[in-house]
Amino acid sequence: MYALKELGKxxxxxxxxxxxxxxxxxxxxxxxxxxxxxxxDSVPIIVLTGIFTGSVMTLQSAYQLESAFIPLxxxxxxxxxxxxxxxxxxxxSLVLAGKVGARVATELGTMRVxxxxxxxxxxxxxxxxxxxxxxxxxxxxxxxxxxxxxxIFGLGGGIAAGFFSGxxxxxxFLQGARxxxxxxxxVFGFTKMFVFGFxxxxxxxxxxxxxxxxxxxxxxxxxxxxxxxxxxILLADFVLAALLL
Amino acid sequence: MIExxxxxxxxxxxxxxxxxxxxxxxxxxxxxxxxSGCGKSVLLKHINALLxxxxxxxxxxxxxxxxxxYVEQRKLRQKFGVLFQGSALFDSINTFENIAxxxxxxxxxxxxxxxxxVMDALSHVNLENVADKETSExxxxxxxxxxxxxxxxxxxxxxxxxxxxxxxxxxxxxxxNELIINMAETLDITSIVVTHDMNSVLDIADKVSFLDNQxxxxxxxxxxxxxxxxxxxxxxxxxxxxxx
Numbered sequence: 001m002y003a004l005k006e007l008g009k010x011x012x013x014x015x016x017x018x019x020x021x022x023x024x025x026x027x028x029x030x031x032x033x034x035x036x037x038x039x040x041d042s043v044p045i046i047v048l049t050g051i052f053t054g055s056v057m058t059l060q061s062a063y064q065l066e067s068a069f070i071p072l073x074x075x076x077x078x079x080x081x082x083x084x085x086x087x088x089x090x091x092x093s094l095v096l097a098g099k100v101g102a103r104v105a106t107e108l109g110t111m112r113v114x115x116x117x118x119x120x121x122x123x124x125x126x127x128x129x130x131x132x133x134x135x136x137x138x139x140x141x142x143x144x145x146x147x148x149x150x151x152i153f154g155l156g157g158g159i160a161a162g163f164f165s166g167x168x169x170x171x172x173f174l175q176g177a178r179x180x181x182x183x184x185x186x187v188f189g190f191t192k193m194f195v196f197g198f199x200x201x202x203x204x205x206x207x208x209x210x211x212x213x214x215x216x217x218x219x220x221x222x223x224x225x226x227x228x229x230x231x232x233i234l235l236a237d238f239v240l241a242a243l244l245l
Numbered sequence: 246m247i248e249x250x251x252x253x254x255x256x257x258x259x260x261x262x263x264x265x266x267x268x269x270x271x272x273x274x275x276x277x278x279x280x281s282g283c284g285k286s287v288l289l290k291h292i293n294a295l296l297x298x299x300x301x302x303x304x305x306x307x308x309x310x311x312x313x314x315y316v317e318q319r320k321l322r323q324k325f326g327v328l329f330q331g332s333a334l335f336d337s338i339n340t341f342e343n344i345a346x347x348x349x350x351x352x353x354x355x356x357x358x359x360x361x362x363v364m365d366a367l368s369h370v371n372l373e374n375v376a377d378k379e380t381s382e383x384x385x386x387x388x389x390x391x392x393x394x395x396x397x398x399x400x401x402x403x404x405x406x407x408x409x410x411x412x413x414x415x416x417x418x419x420x421x422n423e424l425i426i427n428m429a430e431t432l433d434i435t436s437i438v439v440t441h442d443m444n445s446v447l448d449i450a451d452k453v454s455f456l457d458n459q460x461x462x463x464x465x466x467x468x469x470x471x472x473x474x475x476x477x478x479x480x481x482x483x484x485x486x487x488x489x
Contacts, residue, residue, distance in 0.1 A: 026350070110336075118295055119333035123347050123399075124323040126315070 010206045013128065017136060017202075020129035030134040038100050038135075038201070039142035046146050049095050050153030053087050054079060055161035057154075062167035075168045076176025079158040084185045088150035090237055093196040096146070097229040101204040104135050105225035108208025109218035117209070132205045136198065143197030144190045151189065188244055195236050200229045246271055247292060247403070247435070252301035254287060261287050265301070265461045267454055274429050274436040276446040279456035280481070285439040286330070286407050288456070292437065293325045293405065294318055305403075323351060326396030326404040326434075330411060332388040334380040334395070341376040344395045351399065366394040369431075370424055386417035393424060397432060404428065406438040410445050422448045443485040455481065 020026075061075045108131060111117050120127040155177065162168030207225035211217050246268065253263040261284035269275050277285045290296040292303055294310045302309045310321055334343050344363045348354055354362065367373050370390035375383065383391060389409060396404055406425065410418035422445050429436050429449075440446060446453060446467070453470050455463040455478050463470070463478050470478065 114331055114336075115329045115333040116335055118290070119327065119329060119335075121295055122293055122322060122325060122327040124319040124351065126319065 016128045017132045020126050023129045026129045027134040034134045034138035038138040046150050047153045050150040051157035054154035054157030058158040058161040072168050072172040073176030076173035077180040080177035083154040089192040092150040093233050101200045101229045104204035105208040105222045109211030109221040112211045136201045139197035139201030143193040147193040199232045203229050248304040250302045252298050262459045267464045273451040275452045276450035277439045277454045283456045324402040326401035328392045328396050328406045330408040332392035366398040370394045403435045425449045
């Protein structure tokens with residue numbers, strides 16, 4: 001019953017956001033700020049995530065496939081496929097649930113408990129249009145861009161790790177990556193990030209927008225937003241794989 | 246004019262108050278008093294439709310605010326200025342931008358006009374020198390006054406104060422009371438003040454509404470309150486530091 005009530009409130013908030021998405025003048029300035037915060041400000045952590053994911057994947061694949069009968073290019077094929085289909089999207093999104101989701105939930109939660117959202121409504125603002133719409137749009141637009149960054153640095157990290165460890169020469173790695181590259185994998189990765197971006201920002205907005213109970217309440221809403229986002233990312237990952245692959 | 250008719254509100258099984266009825270005439274200052282948790286702030290949030298009643302009406306200038314669609318409701322809300330208990334200043338922008346905020350979104354004023362209006366609002370609250378300060382640098386009393394400047398910058402018809410003197414020392418509280426009187430007189434604003442500070446009530450109010458026992462227990466002028474022999478009202482007043 002509690003879950004149904006929460007789902008109803010979440011759906012109502014999304015409906016209000018959808019209806020007020022036409023009020024572009026209300027959220028234009030906030031949208032540009034959010035695009036920077038969600039996208040540009042997340043680049044360093046996504047670069048690090050990509051490099052280490054690609055590096056570890058390469059070293060582990062080289063360790064597991066160490067055989068005279070398996071060509072070295074297979075490692076490049078496995079690593080690049082894994083990064084494009086799964087790791088660049090899912091690992092990055094789990095990291096972004098902590099970075100972007102926690103920030104959004106804390107900002108809105110603090111605004112709620114300190115009556116700043118009431119102040120906006122009192123002035124005649126549409127607070128959903130002003131606060132929720134730009135954050136969700138920024139998630140939808142910027143997560144696919146971050147997927148590109150994570151993929152490039154993931155592959156780069158894989159090539160570098162293979163080269164410096166001496167397990168896979170770059171030429172073999174790239175040959176394997178090219179051999180098993182399917183454009184659909186990119187479409188699948190973009191679709192995932194689009195969905196994950198929506199999940200993280202909308203769930204975090206929802207938890208923050210309806211926060212209550214002072215500092216403790218803000219902490220609770222932030223934790224809930226992050227945990228729920230992570231669970232929903234894993235669930236959506238499974239559903240999308242089942243539907244699209 | 247604001248007419249409140251048979252307003253009732255519950256949160257789940259908890260009845261806040263029922264059948265609250267009174268009017269607020271143009272230009273008057275009404276104080277809503279009562280014990281902590283009696284629903285004073287809840288009543289205030291019903292007047293500008295931040296909360297919805299279970300039954301009853303709040304009619305503002307002829308329109309029931311709870312029955313308007315969201316766009317009309319937001320237009321009507323622009324007639325109100327609100328000073329929140331914690332001031333509710335936006336902490337991501339500085340003092341000047343906090344006050345300029347409604348002007349930037351609801352008017353087409355030039356930067357010069359916005360600057361002039363913000364400084365006018367700040368001069369009303371005697372704080373011309375804090376325009377460039379971050380809100381985190383302001384004291385409690387300053388935050389209240391900046392909140393008040395933001396509340397009046399769109400020249401509202403009505404202004405609502407939620408516990409304007411709570412958490413302030415007596416001297417600063419007295420300054421805030423003077424500002425409230427000054428606002429009502431110079432800007433010809435109808436004021437609604439939620440408080441449990443009887444010093445404030447006697448300084449600023451024309452009329453008083455007393456909430457007790459989940460209902461509007463008493464309503465009348467300050468002069469009538471001074472001579473009232475209603476026991477729960479006398480008990481409430483005599484429990485405060487101020488003795489009539």
